[in-house]
Amino acid sequence: MELQINTSERTRTIHNFWNHIHFHPTDAIEDDWGQRILNRIHEDGIAGTVRMYTMLEDVVTIAADGTLQYDFTENDIRMDYMVGKGFNLLLSYNYIPACIASDPNETSSQSKNTTRYKGKLIITSPPKDYALWEEICRVYTDHIVKRYGLPCVSKWYLQCYNEPDIPPYWMKNEPDMQKRAAEYCRLYDAFERGIRSVSEDLCIGGPTLAGHLDFFEYFLRHIRDNKRQLNFICFHTYGTSPSMINSKELPINAANSVDRIMKCSSLARQYGFGDCPLIIDEWGASSCGFFNMEECPELIFRENEVYSAYFIKMITLYEKLQLPIDKLMICLSGQHEMKTDFSGFRGFFTLNFYPKPIYNAYVLAAKLGSQKLAYTAAENDNLSVLPAISEDGRITVLLSYSSADFSEELPDLPLDIQFTGISSLREAKLWRIDREHANAYRAYERLGAPNQPTAKQICDITDTGTLTAESCSFKESLHLIMQNNSVALVEIC
Template identity: 25%
Template structure:
């Protein structure tokens, strides 16, 4: 009986309910600029940048957006042999010779940044972690690097420097080298971020010692490139009192104190922190924690908004994800099973709109929701890491970023009879009725509507019929071309294709080609020309649970 019920529910998931959801889009009612907050990505293992599938994926990330795509990576300054492991990489940029004199080696650094350049992406230069010869209190053979799944941040690579002036000189030399190799005008467009999550185990010093590190880092950067873009603190999402206080105290330090490095004012060009969700397993299924991520964002925006000097500074959510460990596969954490299928992109679509709404509410300047997801070389297909691709095969989540890249111009007004309000999501998540909602944009000669049917609980459920009414089309336009893209169980979904072919770990050449094709963003049907009447059109579609659509209009 249990099996029969399960099969019946799977079938029911494709049957729309009788009462359609009405979504209205008014192109004549702008809501603010649509900024490419989606065009930012990052990963722990900086050495994956130069590997086969890493280089391939960087090119794909460049191609998903008309504007710059930024890449942030850990371990740009860590000592080691340049071989990646889970949650570990190295550049060996700094050592001391037999006489205790610094030796700077940019060989691995150049390979990493050259790969960024070749792919056409821009680095977000995260200054971390501490070189072994500069780290305070390194003793014992195994105290610098700790191997995953042990607590990798417990090693001395996360120690403060034993000499802050030497650290500042390293940063000056590092920045100077980047400027010499890639040009002042290009490096001027990069973002330099000091460290990663210094409010938790990634930093083994006090908050005050991090503020000192920030001062000496910025002094080193600006000595080599006076107009470099600098910021931080890259702290965790401010949901706890500790994390909130850290972000607040950092802003107070930059506003009120003098630089420990030179006694001058403390530069701050952007503010960064890391909101995360919290999925769990409930009654045998994954339940997402969208509310947790959005609460962290709201608290961070609220803190920034209390500082008139900083309220308009760019805010970079330099890790913004459904949870906190990209390298923890679903084998390790069953709650991470959301990562392979259409739930992950639908969660991301709902988060994009909520982030813009929170930005508008607090009147701050959000420019990035950086997805801490890339790829892992040499792992099983669809092992359940938080990745954009697996063995060179794009996963469904990459396609929601491709959808976002097709949107441009101004955000415009949307309303939905199936919407779960932002305040309700913040207070209780999406655990009762699904969130059937949309975000829309208008640019010259085009418009786009992204819509989704999202629920925190990943269980079979009936789909919905949606009627999307778009008004405000220019009066001279009589016909528009509709391109309707879809991510769901059977579209833009390499995971479904992989399972249908028997989940091979050594796919044949023909199977691999099929998987590659299935990983691309797919049209739901052929493009079609629609007649416009009175500046209005209505489009009907069936939207399964955990599905995302993009209706792209051209005229």
């Protein structure tokens, strides 16, 4: 198959909406294992903005005289680290501290185990007094502005709560969606007042939905009719779920979330928020990052070349459709649940810190240039192509080859890439993610899937799982073979 790249024709600016993450659990940021992951993410430059929880339940208690008390020790350890690494932040103001909850016994774990990380639970009941929630939002915001400075914090995104449209996070015992939405709007109003009392220059948003459009519409109507501040809109998109994968009802497919994004965007325009940035602050090919192969054997795709192919196919599709996405954040949940290396949790690294193919795909996607180049190719629904050029003239071509649901065994695809506008001998780098390249899981398989790998095996798997570039010289065309469920990046300096 021939692919022709016109290096002289720039078609539009590419906004890198995809190199952002939600790091979970937030309280692993102060732990060695959490910082090891974040250090690598920082070194490889794959995340511009990182979402984290404020974990107000760790900050706020109440004194004997009824006044609120604040201990920012753990918060400051986490945020000092993140700010020190230069990450831009999206802060999710949650959860409800026990001391202000209307029912502190209304709890949820929303995890694989009976509790969350470090034995914690979520209180899902609303505050007993919204004035107390407003004060907490004000004091917390005032603290971070004083500690990190308004010029820094004004670049952050401050959002109200997490997935209030589903019972495990908000009003667990209330089945009526309208009542939950109305109560969340009270929560948002107090959140807005508390933050705006500190500064009008801060960026605030919501509703951080799991996906219920009726809840979303209720929220937008409330914001419009009451003239509340809304600087960005955030929601989550998961392509399917473990139960729907198991039942064969909805296999993984990079197009599964397109309809939801379009509907959310349409509703935003309908209520006058068409220019409001849309942030997908959690995405995954499947929901339930805290589930693994014990609940759904097919979640093995999170460990191998399928997930990297899915990611590149998805962002190429979103860019082609020009979906109005400002930021797209993979949710790295389940990381703390690992007991073995390749068990199907939704993270970037395994227990022995092997980089997964999905991580390597993020590294490659970060290399893409900022101007899209024109190209022509024969119609092939299985091949995704995103060619670009950077301001310094570096050319990149990002490729993904797979069937729609990644289950079909496609034949190898010979690909001849011809570059018009290049007439002299040039040096190129070829980066690959497939069964043989940058794939720790397949290296682990070839070693017999050892439960307790030796030091040498760990080194071998790590080396094989790490991205490496093949260098070559070419003049006008370059040849490569794409395997099934593979990713490639051609980089011409």
